[in-house]
Amino acid sequence: MNFPPGGVTDATFRRMGERFKVLTGQSLVIDNKPGRGIAAGALNNARPDGHTLGVLGRTQMSLYEQLNGRLPYHPVNDFTWIANITSSYFGLYVPAHSPWQSVQDVIKAAKAKPGSLTYGTAFGHGGLSHVPMEAFTRLAGIEMLHVPFKGDSESIMMLTQGEIHMIVAGGSAMPFVDAGRLRLLAWLAPQRNPRLPDTPTLRELGYPVEVAAPVGIGGPKGMKPEHVRFYEQTFQKLLNEPEVRAFLDENYQRVDFMDSQAFQAWATRQLPIEKEIVTRFNLNNDKKP
Missing domain, CATH: 3.40.190.150 (Bordetella uptake gene, domain 1)
Structure with missing residues (x-):
């Protein structure tokens, strides 16, 4: 493999x-x-x-x-x-201490300071999670800076250290949510995860994008x-x-x-x-x- x-x-x-x-x-x-x-x-x-x-x-x-x-x-x-x-389920994560409690909070902050917010992905420029996030920013009418990483572990580390504002990552980020270090805002998936039924998908929120x-x-x-x-x-x-x-x-x-x-x-x-x-x-x- x-x-x-x-x-x-x-x-x-x-x-x-x-x-x-x-x-x-x-x-x-x-x-x-x-x-x-x-x-x-x-x-x-x-x-x-x-x-x-x-x-x-x-x-x-x-x-x-x-x-x-x-x-x-x-x-x-x-x-x-x-x-x-x-x-895999991919989600949009922010630090647990972030003031953003929802995707709408992120959009509001991005509109207030265009191009100042950063998000990381693990598959590089044009990768499978970068592309849907670009589609999301266009649909939401916002600008954010993409920061590519080699893998989820690197992007998670940078997020927990405060080097970036948010990441798109797979299930490897969930232990950090369970430990109270990260917050999951939404899934980039076709449906909600049954283990976290209260977490919405971007599609449900009006942004029909997902990581395929x-x-x-x-x-x-x-x-x-x-x-x-x-x-x-x-x-x-x-x-x-x-x-x-x-x-x-x-x-x-x-x-x-x-x-x-x-x-x-x-x-x-x-x-x-x-x-x-x-x-x-x-x-x-x-x-x-």
């Missing part, structure tokens, strides 16, 4: 790997390959014999567009899209249909297990199952969206100074 050890995605697939062995009697060995295109390249080069899987999502699509298609594989057509597994971060599994191009069905059905069974659902819930992820056909269709629709994002935020490598 293209995620480092210790993160939520890594922990999720390791937990599912434990249940996978119980259900099937076969081991699911996790091989972390973080870095630009490393994991996707290894998956593309693997034999389509059903023994090698990988995590698929938006990362390889964005990289493909940033490099103007100069990858040895197509980010959609050269993979077998087996099933989407989860999506499906994480699924796939394989090399040309996998046999029976292998695809086996994994598709097995992971669907895993997602129906109370133990797995409880783990996802505890880590502020939600079940977002798509079968192979639906996952492939999503990827096909998403690729031109990634191209538009790369163009809008000038992420094309040939155009960078």
